[in-house]
Amino acid sequence: MQARVLLRTPTLAASRVHRLSARRAMATMALQFWAAPVCPYAQRGWIALKETGAKHEYKAVDLHNKSPEFVELYRKVVQDPEANAKVPVLVDGELEITESPVVAEYILNKYGPSTGILPSEPAQLAKARLWADLWGSYVGPAQTAILQADTKAKVAEATDKMAAALKVMDAFLRSQGSTEGGAYFLGGRYSIAEVLTTSLLQRAIVYPKAYRGVDLRQLVKDNKLERFEAWMEAALARPSAQETHPDEAKLVEHGTKFTKPMQD
Structure with a gap:
């Protein structure tokens, strides 16, 4: 019985490390920035991300063929089931926001207070x-x-x-x-x-x-x-x-x- 426990211990430890790594990976990818490179308003948020160095996932949006996922997300954010989806949209964990000045200032406030940009x-x-x-x-x-x-x-x-x-x-x-x-x-x-x-x-x-x-x-x-x-x-x-x-x-x-x- 004692030997069996000893054999399992490394497996349990490895499992804990795996779960911890997975949680860290999820936390790293929690910041999603939905934008279109040609949009000057979305670029505001992207500039803020560059200035702060905040790790994020850039989710490119085709303005001529918006994905159902993006449209659904935008409409959820503004609480309008018929809204014309616009960039940028920022997802930070449970927070979902839009409108470029709001997005840029949020990024600067949360991820770049030491920069003095605000x-x-x-x-x-x-x-x-x-x-x-x-x-x-x-x-x-x-x-x-x-x-x-x-x-x-x-x-x-x-x-x-x-x-x-x-x-x-x-x-x-x-x-x-x-x-x-x-x-x-x-x-x-x-x-x-x-x-x-x-x-x-x-x-x-x-x-x-x-x-x-x-x-x-x-x-x-x-x-x-x-x-x-x-x-x-x-x-x-x-x-x-x-x-x-x-x-x-x-x-x-x-x-x-x-x-x-x-x-x-």
């Missing part, structure tokens, strides 16, 4: 978030106007709108940002301001130039927007921005869905 000082955090909101209010509509302009005259008008939008952003950077130690919105400190806007900047450079010949970089230079230019180059040079930048050919192909054909 400023602890309320005024800095508010200004950084406002920067992202202003992008959506000024640069976003100007970009849409360029892509929807279907005559040369309309393109010229929309280009002037973009120039005006960039002037607003440059002025806000000068007024509310910092140049201490670097060119990010908060100077030498990379923050949520860049996490939420870099993917949008990348597309503002690619789409207008590809479809309408409007070069955003040249527009910035022509209007002598030095502070914005410095911020732009710093944001684009960030490793997390470069590592998550989608293939440009695929990006241009994706842009056809929201670009009008030219009439002249």
Whole structure:
């Protein structure tokens, strides 16, 4: 009887190690990030994951042929059985969330508090978030106007709108940002301001130039927007921005869905 117990002991120990390893593996894979590389909003969360180094499983979503699994997950998250499923969706254990600013901030809060990307000082955090909101209010509509302009005259008008939008952003950077130690919105400190806007900047450079010949970089230079230019180059040079930048050919192909054909 005693010998039989001795023979079983290694098997039991091995079984415990196996179960422990399995639990650890499950915990490692518990963080799932559902996204589409061409989506600038999903890219926000991906940038946050890169910045924090959080281990995760990237679940690629085909926006033209969404899987039933993803659609079901999204509808469960928002509690709407007929919702149009959108990226990103983050699954962290029992937590399931969507909407890009929510996802990005959750990742930064939980997995990257030591990075300082989310400023602890309320005024800095508010200004950084406002920067992202202003992008959506000024640069976003100007970009849409360029892509929807279907005559040369309309393109010229929309280009002037973009120039005006960039002037607003440059002025806000000068007024509310910092140049201490670097060119990010908060100077030498990379923050949520860049996490939420870099993917949008990348597309503002690619789409207008590809479809309408409007070069955003040249527009910035022509209007002598030095502070914005410095911020732009710093944001684009960030490793997390470069590592998550989608293939440009695929990006241009994706842009056809929201670009009008030219009439002249």
